[in-house]
Amino acid sequence: MTEDHRPRRLRPDCACGCRGAMGQHRDTLGPAMGADAYEGTENYVDRVVETAVLNAMIPNPMQRRAFLQSVGAATALAAIAQMFPLGTAKAIAQEAAKPEKTKLNIGYVPITCTVPLLLAHAMGEYGKEGLESVNLSRTPGWAIVRDKLAATEFDATHLVLAMPLTMTMGVGGPAMRTYVSSVQNVNGNAITLHVKHKDRRDPKDWKGFKFGIPHQHSMHAMLLRYYLAEHGLDPDKDVELRVFPPPDSVANMAAGNLDGMLFAEPWGQRAVFEGVGFLHMLTRDIFMDHPCCVVSVTDKFVSEAPNSYGAMFRAVVRATEFADKQENRKKVAELLAPAAYLNQPQTVLEQVLVGRYADGLGQVVSEPNRIGFKPFPYTSTAVWLLTQLRRWDMVPKDVDYQAVAQQVFLATDAAKRMKEMGLAAPASASIKHTILGKVFDPSQPQAYVDSFAIRRA
Numbered sequence: 001m002t003e004d005h006r007p008r009r010l011r012p013d014c015a016c017g018c019r020g021a022m023g024q025h026r027d028t029l030g031p032a033m034g035a036d037a038y039e040g041t042e043n044y045v046d047r048v049v050e051t052a053v054l055n056a057m058i059p060n061p062m063q064r065r066a067f068l069q070s071v072g073a074a075t076a077l078a079a080i081a082q083m084f085p086l087g088t089a090k091a092i093a094q095e096a097a098k099p100e101k102t103k104l105n106i107g108y109v110p111i112t113c114t115v116p117l118l119l120a121h122a123m124g125e126y127g128k129e130g131l132e133s134v135n136l137s138r139t140p141g142w143a144i145v146r147d148k149l150a151a152t153e154f155d156a157t158h159l160v161l162a163m164p165l166t167m168t169m170g171v172g173g174p175a176m177r178t179y180v181s182s183v184q185n186v187n188g189n190a191i192t193l194h195v196k197h198k199d200r201r202d203p204k205d206w207k208g209f210k211f212g213i214p215h216q217h218s219m220h221a222m223l224l225r226y227y228l229a230e231h232g233l234d235p236d237k238d239v240e241l242r243v244f245p246p247p248d249s250v251a252n253m254a255a256g257n258l259d260g261m262l263f264a265e266p267w268g269q270r271a272v273f274e275g276v277g278f279l280h281m282l283t284r285d286i287f288m289d290h291p292c293c294v295v296s297v298t299d300k301f302v303s304e305a306p307n308s309y310g311a312m313f314r315a316v317v318r319a320t321e322f323a324d325k326q327e328n329r330k331k332v333a334e335l336l337a338p339a340a341y342l343n344q345p346q347t348v349l350e351q352v353l354v355g356r357y358a359d360g361l362g363q364v365v366s367e368p369n370r371i372g373f374k375p376f377p378y379t380s381t382a383v384w385l386l387t388q389l390r391r392w393d394m395v396p397k398d399v400d401y402q403a404v405a406q407q408v409f410l411a412t413d414a415a416k417r418m419k420e421m422g423l424a425a426p427a428s429a430s431i432k433h434t435i436l437g438k439v440f441d442p443s444q445p446q447a448y449v450d451s452f453a454i455r456r457a
Contacts, residue, residue, distance in 0.1 A: 099305070115323050189264050393457045
């Protein structure tokens with residue numbers, strides 16, 4: 001990896017209270033601790049220890065800030081070291097923080113939702129955390145991913161959002177406690193129709209259409225069902241929903257097997273690129289900032305290799321933060337277009353990531369927020385997804401929405417880890433969302449389900 005590829009724009013306030021960015025903190029604390037040195041496991045642990053000791057000795061943030069500003073961070077640490085065995089504490093922490101497993105197998109399906117997992121590999125972020133070898137295993141579809149995760153062939157994997165919830169609940173297979181470590185992307189999908197339907201843009205004209213989806217429980221499926229129902233179509237009676245592996249989507253549309261589809265990108269844009277489809281609607285216009293896919297792990301990995309899990313989390317979240325910056329998007333497309341990662345034409349990825357794209361209707365559209373990369377797992381989005389699964393009778397009627405969401409979405413853990421990295425985390429994991437103009441209150445999930453005229457439950 002070259003110097004130009006390294007993310008250096010993480011600028012939130014430092015956790016020690018010095019008012020500067022974490023980058024400034026790491027550049028001044030200790031000799032020769034530059035930004036690149038900080039990225040390694042040992043120096044990351046050093047910064048955490050230094051910050052923890054400083055916070056303990058001067059608990060008041062304002063006094064701590066004034067102290068640091070008056071004497072400087074390096075002088076402050078030197079003074080503290082005279083009273084506290086800082087070196088010993090660092091050595092103990094570094095030994096305790098070493099990854100239990102330095103070789104990981106991580107599964108993924110080749111879609112842009114998996115950008116953070118792949119980018120962390122392409123940019124060498126895993127190695128900076130002491131993970132000597134991370135094998136990225138490309139898989140065609142979600143059934144295979146689930147089987148390999150259950151068989152512990154994968155330590156972690158990329159999953160569509162609902163799968164960790166349904167796997168934990170034992171829906172569609174044996175119950176297996178599965179967690180959402182971090183969200184990989186928000187938005188980033190589109191309802192794509194076959195070019196033969198350019199004159200049939202009104203959903204009321206779609207009765208009898210065959211739509212492709214990646215998984216019956218996925219966010220893609222729930223958003224498509226929601227959109228159809230809001231336009232008076234029963235998704236179980238008026239159209240046919242067919243499950244396909246994402247890489248097979250465009251070929252099936254070209255063959256005439258699909259009238260439309262809702263898959264993660266780049267497959268909608270690839271359909272435009274191949275001349276077989278057009279983009280009817282971006283999913284951001286249905287549910288703004290909806291999460292799509294996640295990094296998921298099992299209870300076994302988290303409990304047996306917590307340091308390895310932490311190392312993976314930091315590497316992926318740093319890559320997520322890098323990918324979310326608009327100025328980095330072309331570089332991300334360049335890094336991930338090759339066959340070793342997404343195996344897509346670079347121009348297709350750029351259109352998705354940069355947000356300037358051909359819509360298949362003769363227009364070039366500019367929408368910078370077509371896709372975003374936000375790692376924090378809001379439990380309220382899990383509750384919303386569970387309400388839709390319940391609406392279509394895909395989960396038991398006695399589902400405890402809040403309990404399942406909080407168990408599976410490691411929001412508190414993610415917030416703590418993000419703050420340790422010097423990154424901002426939301427004050428609350430539960431917020432209200434608006435879907436096609438209708439506000440969803442996560443504290444009233446069953447009332448929300450009961451409010452829909454078209455539903456199975």
